[in-house]
Amino acid sequence: MSTKPKTKSLSVTGNELSDTFFQLEVLNGKKLVDAKFPNFSTKVAEAGFKTLKPTPMEIFQINIGKLCNQVCAHCHVDAGPDNRVENMDRATLERCLELIDMVPTIKIVDITGGAPEMNAHFKWFVEECVARGKEVMNRCNLTIIVANKKYHDLPEFFKKNKVHLVSSLPYFSKSRTDSQRGDGVFEASIKALKMLNEVGYGIEGTGLKLDLVYNPSGAFLSAGQEVLEPQFKRQLKRKFDIVFNNLFCITNMPISRFLDYLIETDNYKSYMEELVNAYNPMNIEGLMCRNTISVSWDGYLYDCDFNQMLDLKVAVPKSQHISTFDLEKLNNRNIVLNQHCYGCTAGSGSSCGGEIE
Numbered sequence: 406m407s408t409k410p411k412t413k414s415l416s417v418t419g420n421e422l423s424d425t426f427f428q429l430e431v432l433n434g435k436k437l438v439d440a441k442f443p444n445f446s447t448k449v450a451e452a453g454f455k456t457l458k459p460t461p462m463e464i465f466q467i468n469i470g471k472l473c474n475q476v477c478a479h480c481h482v483d484a485g486p487d488n489r490v491e492n493m494d495r496a497t498l499e500r501c502l503e504l505i506d507m508v509p510t511i512k513i514v515d516i517t518g519g520a521p522e523m524n525a526h527f528k529w530f531v532e533e534c535v536a537r538g539k540e541v542m543n544r545c546n547l548t549i550i551v552a553n554k555k556y557h558d559l560p561e562f563f564k565k566n567k568v569h570l571v572s573s574l575p576y577f578s579k580s581r582t583d584s585q586r587g588d589g590v591f592e593a594s595i596k597a598l599k600m601l602n603e604v605g606y607g608i609e610g611t612g613l614k615l616d617l618v619y620n621p622s623g624a625f626l627s628a629g630q631e632v633l634e635p636q637f638k639r640q641l642k643r644k645f646d647i648v649f650n651n652l653f654c655i656t657n658m659p660i661s662r663f664l665d666y667l668i669e670t671d672n673y674k675s676y677m678e679e680l681v682n683a684y685n686p687m688n689i690e691g692l693m694c695r696n697t698i699s700v701s702w703d704g705y706l707y708d709c710d711f712n713q714m715l716d717l718k719v720a721v722p723k724s725q726h727i728s729t730f731d732l733e734k735l736n737n738r739n740i741v742l743n744q745h746c747y748g749c750t751a752g753s754g755s756s757c758g759g760e761i762e
Contacts, residue, residue, distance in 0.1 A: 413476060414485040415662060422665050423483065425716040431668070432659065432744040440674040442681050445746045452686035457695070457740040459708075462508055462732075464697040466515040466757070467501060468713060469493045469527065471702065473519040474552045477573075478585050479620065479663045481714050484519040491519075493702040498530050500727045501700060505537060508732060515697075515757065517544040517710065522556060535566045542569045548590055550597040560604045564613060570606060571653065571757075573618045574598075577640040585622045598647045607649040616651045618759075624672035626679060626752055627654040630760050653759030656680075658711050658748045680747040688754035691761040694740050700727060708740045710757065711748075717741045 415423035422428055427436060434441035449457055470492035473484035505511055514534045521527055521543055534541050543563070550559050563570060574594055575585045582591035598615075602608065607615035617637065621627055634652035641647040657663045659677060667673040694708040698719075704727040707713035721738045724731040754761025 414483045417487050446742045460695045461510040464513045465511045466699045468517050469521045469524045471519045472523045481658050481661045483661045491702045495526050497704045513540045515542045520549045522549050545570050545572045547572045547597040548593040551593050560600045564604045569614045571616045615649045617649050618653045620655045620657050624676040630654045656748045656755035658745050680751045683751035688750040688761045693756035
């Protein structure tokens with residue numbers, strides 16, 4: 406089944422936006438575009454936060470690698486089949502397990518990528534986390550399940566370990582899904598969802614959680630989970646007899662490939678204006694960066710996955726890597742903010758778990 410990508414990663418094409426520092430220069434109105442916006446840190450201060458501090462660390466998020474069987478047009482990770490070097494090795498994962506053991510407040514291990522399942526140590530790591538009594542959340546792109554025979558056992562593996570699946574499905578139609586994620590992605594995603602339903606995922610009473618993720622295909626904000634979730638449930642059930650638990654609506658962050666799209670289509674200024682105008686200070690308390698630590702494939706520490714993709718490491722100079730992990734210092738750090746953070750605070754807010762409000 407073909408899921409031929411419609412684009413290539415920025416790094417492969419030599420795009421200047423593959424440089425994270427260059428992206429930050431664009432976001433701050435110093436490169437490519439003549440557009441400056443109010444400083445996000447100032448907005449946070451106006452809301453009564455002199456600095457933004459973390460709450461107890463509950464989510465240990467790992468970007469296990471940028472290798473992926475897809476090359477999505479909006480991908481903030483710039484993942485793809487060509488990113489074979491950026492993959493977490495066994496030693497780094499073993500150190501991550503040591504840290505999970507060290508921090509008693511960690512409840513969830515959130516594994517993302519790329520396609521996490523393409524990492525050679527994925528199954529072993531999941532089993533180790535489950536053995537420690539942690540909830541494992543896996544960001545599955547669905548198509549990996551049907552991409553190759555060696556992944557066809559994933560539904561049963563997920564079921565055995567009660568992995569919480571969070572899977573992207575841009576829309577309940579082929580045209581909108583394939584335009585964002587590549588030719589054949591919708592058909593493959595539907596086949597994978599059926600396989601997951603067959604083993605009990607998304608079925609009431611099984612305890613096997615299957616949540617879908619919606620992010621807009623263009624330069625606009627989502628209509629909201631309350632509006633879209635019933636539509637997705639009704640259409641997927643009616644057309645394909647597919648069920649799932651929740652729909653997470655996530656705002657596209659103006660970084661990486663989506664930033665490239667915004668600039669190429671001359672939508673950057675209008676999109677940033679939309680984010681800034683929709684800024685909602687009520688979302689600050691619930692930002693995902695407050696109870697999460699994000700670990701890159703090579704072991705560096707970040708406040709969130711988006712900061713990771715801009716190489717904005719935690720503001721603890723002597724504890725920016727898992728090899729020098731200092732829980733006390735990390736718990737007292739200032740969270741690193743920049744202009745892309747408007748994406749998480751706009752409207753009803755946006756996090757890895759959908760809306761904040």
